[in-house]
Amino acid sequence: MSVRRDEATSAFERVRARAASFGSVRPTRVLALLAGVGLLGAVLSVLYGIVQVDGDPRALFLLAGASVLAATAFARTVRVVVAVGVATVLLSVGMVLYVLSLPHDPQVVAMLESNLKLLAGQSILEIKRSEVWALSVAPTPLFVTWYLSVRGWYSTAALVGGGTLGYFVLTGDATLVQTLLGVVSVAALIGFGDLDRGGASLSAAEPVAVVLAVMVVTPLLISVTPAGSASPLALGGGGGTTVEASIVETDSEVELVGSISLSPEVRYTVTASESQYWRTSSFDRYTGEGWVRTGESVPLDERPLSSPPGETRRLEQTFEAEAPIQTMPAAWRPVDVSGGAADTAQVTSLGGLEPAEQLEPGDSYRVTSAVPDVTAESLAAAGSDDPEAIREQFTQLPESAPERVAGLTANITADASNRYETVRTIEQYLETNKEYSLDVDRPEGNVADAFLFEMEAGYCTYYATTMVTMLRTQGIPARLTVGYVPGEQVDDNRYVVRGFDSHAWVEVYFPGQGWVPFDPTPAAPREQAERSRLDEARAQNETNVDTNETAIQPNPGETPLPEGDPAASAESTATPAQPANISGVAGGDVGAIQGRPGEFEDQEGGSSPLPSRERLALGAVVLAGAVAGLRRSGLADRAYRSVWLRHVRRSDPLTDIEAAFDRLLYLLERRHRPRREGETVRQYLADIGADPRARRLAELRERAYYGGVATREMADEAVSLLEELREA
Amino acid sequence: MTDTETDVPDPTLESTIEETSAVVEDVIENVETVIVGHHEEIEHMVTALLGRGHVLLEDVPGVGKTMLARAVAESFDGSFKRVQFTPDLLPSDVTGVNIYNQKTQEFEFRPGPIFANVVLGDEINRAPPKTQSALLEAMEEEQVTVDGETHTIPQPFTVIATQNTVEGDRAYDLPMAEVDRFLKKLHLGYPDADEETEMLARVVGNHPIERLEPVASLADLQHARDVAASVTVAEHIRLYATELAAYTRENAQLGVSPRGTISLLRAAQGRALLDGRDYVIPDDIQTEARPVLTHRIRTATDRTPGDVLEDALASVEVR
Known part of the structure; x- marks a missing residue:
């Protein structure tokens, strides 16, 4: 019968078949292997994102290249059982190397626990030596996925690669685009692989192409639609996110977003004898695109609160929540917590406070802080002899930070004779050279670099991020801190803090003095933006904008702090911040962090960056699918x-x-x-x-x-x- | 018929076609007074005649091969000869011999039965190969050479040969090269019950063949052949025929020869004429392909030549 079929093949078809089999690779196999490459690319780009924060990406690329080469060679010579064995050994060796690289021996149970936390959404960047972890883990999934793909075990390859990517999705380290690329690749690998194993022709692959294109387009549509229809609660700045949602309400990460709006709702009232920045948390690790706090928060008894070195004065504050909130603001540096909500208090790895569970309106707690009593003279005399651990942790910069940031910073600060002057110079440079605006497009790539060289304006997160980056290029330990500015003063010692009081600033380490706050954001335009937002909210009778106290005093005083120069006057530097709600009240503001319209809109201005490789790949998938679909439908x-x-x-x-x-x-x-x-x-x-x-x-x-x-x-x-x- | 034709001063091709087609229809009707059923085979016989070809009838004995051949032959008023092939038949019994004439003191040629307009070669496969080839040479060359002297056979000239399929080892099967010279090979098959009953009714008493009169002249036949030869064969049709032949060559041990392709087009021209058209269409090719091509194909597998041809017809794109 097969003879008959062969005979029935016309001469033309035979010539074509011969041309197709030239090189003995079927087109479906080529497509399946391309899908495999896409999957590897997705996994690799996530790993790159982790490694580039604190390590050398070249090592990652070397490892990945070696893995893929080895997999290709193995696929021709080695049986699956042996290859799986090799992969297991690779993984074990990697894990042992990672554990050995840790500063102290971790407990097995603790490691398992932390793995569970990773799966529950904790970023890999939050674990210790995450770059070593990524390098140790990298070879195994890359090797196995590619080995199986070349071997023709497409579904199993998709399982391994997809599983790896799925892990990163659970930890939250894979971006939307990376995830999409990975999922599409997995589907393509299975689809084309199946066709290849069945010996199907290229035209049979058209439905697969259509399905893939639908996969790419559908999530884009779904995520664009709600943001495009801008829910009625997203007022003010025109963006989907509030400042507060983007910085204060985050758990252990700060993601830098584009345009942002202000929420006028009251978060809490503070009773304190002086106004301070009410601080909620700090972040040490800069990824180039956002901030991460490494290490975990623990209950008070496991990590006692301690006061900073140097001279301090004590400040008693009482915070009362006015809305459901998940942060515990306090003036730096909290040394004692008491009162109703104090049981739930936890200490972050950087000495801040956070509640283990959400505070409800009416919950209150009392904090005693040891506020560093610093003067310009004491800071200027502090020197630069930082402890090794501090220097290592707080001068980290991602691979994506270009040299020109360091160059510019060195130029600006050439005349500074000590650390304090350097810090002041940078702070003033940013205050004077950048405009304050809530309406910005999120730049591609390194935010600090973009803000410094390409953007004209930004808001607090941009200022603070850039300042920390500039300081770190000069070897000065610095970190990003978020919280609230003091808020509206309603009585001698009473402050009402609203959503728009949320803020981000910088803390710089001074030997012998500890962490000292600096705020590079120009105060006047920020306050003006906040005040006009409040007036607007009052004019529109929005709820939760006022408390009894503020309602009585319709024309409250300005924020009394000279924010621009907190260090110049020691009194101006510390104020506790009040938490904000996580979901309910400002729901319209919170939800739109991903899928923001800006992601899909044309970038304005001169610096329109090229689309990323992942987007190009997905775009190609859409195009191929559209063409195949058109052909298929015969439209x-x-x-x-x-x-x-x-x-x-x-x-x-x-x-x-x-x-x-x-x-x-x-x-x-x-x-x-x-x-x-x-x-x-x-x-x-x-x-x-x-x-x-x-x-x-x-x-x-x-x-x-x-x-x-x-x-x-x-x-x-x-x-x-x-x-x-x-x-x- | 000849008269009417001279009356027409300058007939257009179309009217010529119609007239010729009418003549051919007459012949078919005439044959059908003798032969019951087998309409298709009769048409095939006629289109072969129009295509200047010879016909081989092959079947079991007694189904009317000879009767069909006689009926067709006797529908024309030309000379008709019949040769019964036997194992002891000599080539000269077919072609003729030189005989010494006592009166003129010279050898003179006495033509054999091959010198006729229609020659019926009965049971051709019973004669030895040498005698067969004498006949086949005459068919191909349309001339006979005896003692170095060439004698031309009068035109039109058509051989209708019959061959039994049940002779077994007492028969000399025609070699492929010689079968190829027949334009068509036809099988009659048994008549169905109605036809057989009808046939019996006709032949009891006087056989109708005895009363058969010619309905067309030799000149009519010659003219019809000329008209058939003028039927248009478009390039698409030539291409189609070529591709059919190419298919059989690729898919069988021995495919259709170029002579087969020529024969196919000639038969198709005859078919177009019979249908009253002055151009060949693919349907003509398809109708004629089976009897014209099948006997030119030899297969090495268990697939019959007929299977290969059906595949060709089904898969070669109609142009």
Whole structure:
């Protein structure tokens, strides 16, 4: 039977088959392997994102290249069992290396616990030596995935690669685009792989292409739609996110977003004898695109609160929540917590406070802080002899930080004679050279670099991030701190803090003094933006904007602190911040962190970055799917045909008759069935029981085509017959 | 018929076609007074005649091969000869011999039965190869060479040969090269019950063949052949025939020869004429392909030549 089939293959098809088998690689296999490459790319780009924060990405690329090469070689020579064994050994060796690289021996149980936390959404960047972890883990999934792909075990390869990516999705380290690329690759790998194993032809792959394109387009549509329709709660700045949502409400990460709005709702009231920045948390690790706090928060008894070195003064504060909130603001540096909500207090790895569970309106707690009593003189005299651990942790910069940031910073601070002057110079440089604006497009790549060299304006997170980056390029330990500015003073010692009081600033380490806050954000425009937002909210009678105290005093005083220069006056540096709600009240503001319209809109301004490789790959998938879909659905063809059918361009009689006949066949094909090869027109017409007019048209064509006689009259008759048949 | 034709001063091809087609229809009707059923085979016989070809009838004995051949032959008013091939038949019994004439003191040629317009070669496979090849040479060359002297056979000239399929080892099967010279090989098959009953009714008493009169002249036949030769064969048709032949060559041990392709087109021209058309259409090719091509194909597998041809017809795109 197979002989018969071979015989039935026409010469043309055989030539084509020979051309296709040239090099003995089927097109479906090529597509499957490309999908495998896409999957590797997705996994690798996540790993790159982790490694580049604190390590050398070249090491990652070397490891990845070696893994893929080894996998290719192994696939031809080594059986699956052996390869899996090799992979297991690789993973074990990697894990041992990682554990050995840790500063102190971790407990097995603690490691398992932390793994559970990773799966629950904790970023890998939050674990110790995450770059070493990534490098240790990297070879195994890359090796196994590629080995299985080359070997032809496409589904298993998809399982391994997809599983790895899934892990990163759970830890939250894979971005939307990376995840999408990975998922599409997995589907493509399985789909094309299946076709390849079945020996199907390339045209059979078209439905797979369509499915993949749908996979890419659908999530984009779903995520664009809600952001595009801008829920009514997203007021003010026009963006989907509030400042507060982006910085204060985050758990252990700060993601830098684009345009942002202000929430006028009251978060808490503070009773304190002096106004301070009410601080909620700090972040040590800069990824280039956001901030992460490494290490875990523990209950108070496991990590006692301690006061900073140097001179301090004590400050008692009482915080009362006015809305559901999940942060515990306090003036730096908290040394004691008491009162109702104090049981739930935890200490972060950087000495801040946070509640283990959400505080409800009315919950209150009392904090005693040891506020560093610093002066310009004491800071100038502090020197730069930082402890090794501090220097290592707080001068980290991601690989994506370009040299020019360091160059510019060195230029600006060339005249500074000590650390304090350097810090002040940078702070003033940012205050004077950048405009304050809540309406910005999130830049691609390193935020500090972009803010410094490409953007004209930004808000507190941009200022603070850039300042920390600049300081770190000079080897000065610095960290990003978020919280609230003191808020509206309603009485001698009472402050009402609203959502828009949330803020981000910088803390710089001074030997002998500890962490000292600096705020590079120009205060005046920020306050003005906040005040106009408050007026607007009051004019529109929004709820939760005022407390009893503020309502009585419709024209409250300004924030009393000279924020621009907190260090110049020791009193100005510390204020506790109040937590904000996680979900409910500002729901419209919170939800839109991902899928922001800005991600899909054209970038304004001169620095329009090229789309990332992942996006290009996904775009190619969409394009291929669209083309295949169009071909498959025959839409383009059908549109063309319907025009074609109705219009016979007249030329010589023979051509006219042929044109009419072609259209007749098309009509009949749609109404009955296509004519088979080897079937004569007469047989075809007889078989489908065609209209006598169709037979007449066929006869005219027969005479013209085979008999070589074509007159103008015949052509006219043929065309009018076609018209009649088309209407029939 | 000849008269009417001279009356027409300058007939257009179309009217010529109609007239010729009418003559051919007459012949078919005439044959059908003798032969019951087998309409298709009769048409095939006639289109072969129009295509200037010879016909081989092959079947079991007694199904009317000879009767069909006689009926067709006797529908024309030309000379008709019948040769019964036997194992002891000599080539000269077919071609003729030189005999010494006592009166003129010279050898003179006495033509054999091959010198006729229609020659019926009965049971051709019973004769030895040498005698067969004498016949086949005459068919191909349309001339006979005896003692170095060439004698031309009068035109039109057609051989209708019959061959039994049940002779077994007492028969000399025609070699492929010689079968190729027949334009068509036809099988009659048994008549169905109705036809056989009808046939019996006709032949009891006087056999109708005895009363058969010619309905067309030799000139009519010659003219019809000329008209058939003028039937248009478009390039698409030539291409189609070529592709059919190419298919059989690729998919069988021995495929259709170029002579087979020529024969196919000639038969198709005859078919077009019979249908009253002055151009060949793919349907003509398909109808004629089976009897014209099948006997030129030899297969090495268990697939029959007929299977290969059906595949070809089904899969080669109609142009």
